[in-house]
Amino acid sequence: MTQPQHIILMGAPGAGKSTQSRLLKARYPLHVLATGQMLRDEVTKRSALGLLAEAYFETGALLPDDVMIAVVTERLIRLAPNQGFLLDGFPRTVPQAEALDKLLQRLARPISAVIALSLDDKQVVQRLGGRRMCEGLGEPFPLHIDDKASVDACLRLGGRIVTRPDDEPEVIVERLRMYEAETAPLIDYYRRAGLLHTISAEGTPEEVQAAIVQILEQTSNPPVTG
């Protein structure tokens, strides 16, 4: 029997995690848990978590580990056992990764693959500087202002183009600093665990997706196509 896949998608801010999550979700029956988007949804709802997140978005800092671990635990334990998942934006620190290991061990759901998107800083800044969100057409999704066809399609379908509050230049600098300090060490963490697959995020979204699909198809339990 084909087992559900449990995938972690890593990469610097702007590397293209959410762009790839969206493409993979369209291809595979994966539940995508994107912690950044989940927090932005809470901001919109004005919930207690949203009000907390809003303060962190202003500076680009990471929310406290205990808060994020509780939120992700709550979501993962509710998933049906046969539902594969992809994590976009979690874990982001070593304590988060250790807590996830313990949780997945308890749930008997081992990590299938950790995919790290690699992109040089210049391109990261170029992508984040032009990133906008298309909202109002279901789950908000990222696009780039240089991708006129996507911008036009969003507007034509009745969506709104908005800038993420944490895409201000000084906040981008802090998010990149947090990534280097707190999240980049996870590359070694998962390499040591024998789970890491690093791929270049430089190509088009479709090229990057093809590289990810190749990895997923080669892992022991490829996700069943939807």
Ligand code: AP5
């Ligand atoms: P989050 O929303 O996860 O932000 P992030 O990690 O900074 O990553 P981004 O969403 O900015 O980038 P992305 O890699 O998804 O790139 P995208 O696909 O949009 O988190 C936000 C905040 O929430 C954090 O700063 C923190 O405060 C908090 N948070 C979340 N999780 C947390 C956790 N676990 N612990 C603590 N705090 C947490 O693409 C970027 C742009 O590039 C777009 O314009 C896109 O169109 C374009 N693009 C994408 N791919 C390509 C390509 N191949 N070619 C050309 N352009 C491309």
Ligand code: MG
């Ligand atoms: Mg994202």
